[in-house]
Amino acid sequence: MNGTVREVAPKVDANTLLSGAQFADAFRVEIGAAQVNAREACTRMVLHGPRWVDALLRLRNILVRPFGLKTSGEGAPAPGGLIGLFPVLSETPERLVAGFDDSHLDFRIVVDASGDAAGRQVTLTTLVRTHNRLGRTYLAFITPFHKLVARNMMARILEPAR
Template structure:
């Protein structure tokens, strides 16, 4: 089954109160025995080269504005997965993300289903804090959908 956009099934108010943007994508993983951390790790650490280039370009562009270029130095009760501090974690759900001057975001990775028919859902929540955040969200939105779909594909077939 390909990656598909789905209606978000999270309590946005509990995860990021005031979030103005929420979307979710889902992929079937069959009987694969992945937990939420393993799924998130595959998503975040197996980026294709074009995503790495986009993130590098983004970091160069936002640095003069004082925006974070990773979650380094952020409180991370569950450690880091790639650039993302882990906020909370159970075997079935991992929440990562951080707050920045321009916007706050969370990435929620849920693993559901029975042993033979499991699926992973990735939900993104964003709360903008000012005009810079709203502008930034508008500019990255076309890329966001492509990036998330590609990241979700890495859960099923991680980069070799």
């Protein structure tokens, strides 16, 4: 089913990517013969999202600032630069890993582009390791929004590059 975003079982080595992760989910979209690498897929998801996602991120930044949590673009420079607010930690054409560590939780997003010329797919996996009660509370609160945003972001991969 080309273009349908589906929730799938995560198929990444969580111990290697974020040891001790307590949360993992994954979404996949079939992209047909489109030649999209992991960086381009991540860029389309993050930078070309709808305004309501941007508004949610701005609201999140305002709400977490009093708790001393990182907001968009804060932290040490990333080896692969930034895509939106996500520091790129490692990258190949087939896989991009982004995310950061914070006082309440650490997270990674993993964008995998795979398949052959006739049937390619992109999978977005999210991993989270919480550190304390604030992290667990934050994760519980954000999970329903995360799933909605992740699905919407995945649908953006099929749109032509802007």
